[in-house]
Amino acid sequence: AQKITQTQPGMFVQEKEAVTLDCTYDTSDQSYGLFWYKQPSSGEMIFLIYQGSYDEQNATEGRYSLNFQKARKSANLVISASQLGDSAMYFCAMRPDNAGGTSYGKLTFGQGTILTVHP
Amino acid sequence: GAGVSQSPRYKVTKRGQDVALRCDPISGHVSLYWYRQALGQGPEFLTYFNYEAQQDKSGLPNDRFSAERPEGSISTLTIQRTEQRDSAMYRCASSFQSVFGVQYFGPGTRLTVT
Numbered sequence: 001a002q003k004i005t006q007t008q009p010g011m012f013v014q015e016k017e018a019v020t021l022d023c024t025y026d027t028s029d030q031s032y033g034l035f036w037y038k039q040p041s042s043g044e045m046i047f048l049i050y051q052g053s054y055d056e057q058n059a060t061e062g063r064y065s066l067n068f069q070k071a072r073k074s075a076n077l078v079i080s081a082s083q084l085g086d087s088a089m090y091f092c093a094m095r096p097d098n099a100g101g102t103s104y105g106k107l108t109f110g111q112g113t114i115l116t117v118h119p
Numbered sequence: 120g121a122g123v124s125q126s127p128r129y130k131v132t133k134r135g136q137d138v139a140l141r142c143d144p145i146s147g148h149v150s151l152y153w154y155r156q157a158l159g160q161g162p163e164f165l166t167y168f169n170y171e172a173q174q175d176k177s178g179l180p181n182d183r184f185s186a187e188r189p190e191g192s193i194s195t196l197t198i199q200r201t202e203q204r205d206s207a208m209y210r211c212a213s214s215f216q217s218v219f220g221v222q223y224f225g226p227g228t229r230l231t232v233t
Contacts (some may be wrong), residue, residue, distance in 0.1 A: 004161075027189070035221070045162070045210065045224035091161050105150055106175060107222060109161030 002027045004092050004110035011115050013082045021077040021113050023092030029053075031097040034075040035107065036066065038087040048090075050098070051075060071076070082117045089114050121145070123225035124214050131231045132201055140228045144213030151194050152222060153186055156208040166193060167185045199231045 001060075003026040013019040025034065036048040051059045051066045059066045067076040079086055092110045124143045132138050144151050151170050154162035164178040170191040179185070183201075186195040198205055208227045214220030 037224075043208070045185055045212075047221055047223060048177075050221055093161070099150075104165050105152065105220075106164045106178075107152070107162070107212075108164070112159075112161055 002029070002032075002037070002108040004025065004094055004108055006092055006110035006113050009111075009112045013079075013115065013117055014107055015084060015112050015117055016081055018078060018080045019115065021079070021090050021092075021115065023075045023077065023110060025037055025073050025075060025092075025094050027094065027096070029098055033095045034066065034068065035093045035095070036064070036075075036077045037091045037093060037109075038086075038088045039091060040085075045091075049060040049077070059084060079115075081109055084117050086115045087108060092095050123211055124222055125209075125211050125225040125228050127228060128226060132232060134201060136164075136201055137197065138198045138201055138230065139203070140198075140209050140230070142194045142196070142211030142213075142225060144192065144194070145223060145231075148152075148213035149191075150214045150216060150220060150222075151167055151188055152197060152212040152214075153194070153196050154210045154212065156210055158208075158226070162196045162210055165196070166169050181233075198230075203232050206230055206232045228233075 005024045019047045032053045034051045038046045049061045051068045063080045064079045076111045089112045152167040153165040156162040166176040168188040183199045186196045210227045212222040212224045214222045
């Protein structure tokens with residue numbers, strides 16, 4: 001079974017500052033993927049960034065980077081130069097990537113962190 | 120369209136009625152997933168398909184819930200004899216492939232059972 005833990009129910013950051021959203025995970029799978037999604041107040045789920053468990057380099061997508069520490073089982077999201085439009089709920093998720101299993105496509109989500117960006 | 124679409128966007132139904140929720144995935148996406156999201160929580164997996172084959176239905180809460188994808192494209196999630204506890208946001212996602220593919224979500228259907 002897989003488990004995602006996001007321990008920060010809410011985070012506040014000043015506009016233009018950087019912020020780190022924490023995510024730890026637990027899995028017995030050897031190969032897995034880690035994801036971050038953004039859910040603004042409008043309710044949509046927006047894919048932000050992906051990290052494969054065998055990727056040696058941390059993933060980056062524009063202002064988003066994923067600080068992947070495999071030994072510590074953490075996959076923190078770093079948002080640089082925060083903008084007012086970054087205010088949203090952020091979900092960390094993982095998926096087993098062992099082809100052949102019946103649940104290898106299934107995403108398991110954490111409880112989410114609400115980020116508020118102050119002007 | 121370019122993204123995943125779902126209909127209806129909002130559905131209010133009386134307890135005991137059946138409802139059918141539709142998902143139209145991104146064109147060419149092989150895999151289709153259904154999730155349920157309670158307010159303030161992360162989505163929870165219900166079931167998924169590769170093409171028309173239902174690969175995993177372990178997340179369906181009970182036998183009142185069923186899903187199909189008969190032609191490997193559009194999918195329907197059906198809830199029979201709805202109960203108030205079924206009220207939630209039902210989200211559909213699709214990916215080009217199930218392994219290593221990013222899942223892109225639709226806008227969801229907000230179901231309210233009165």
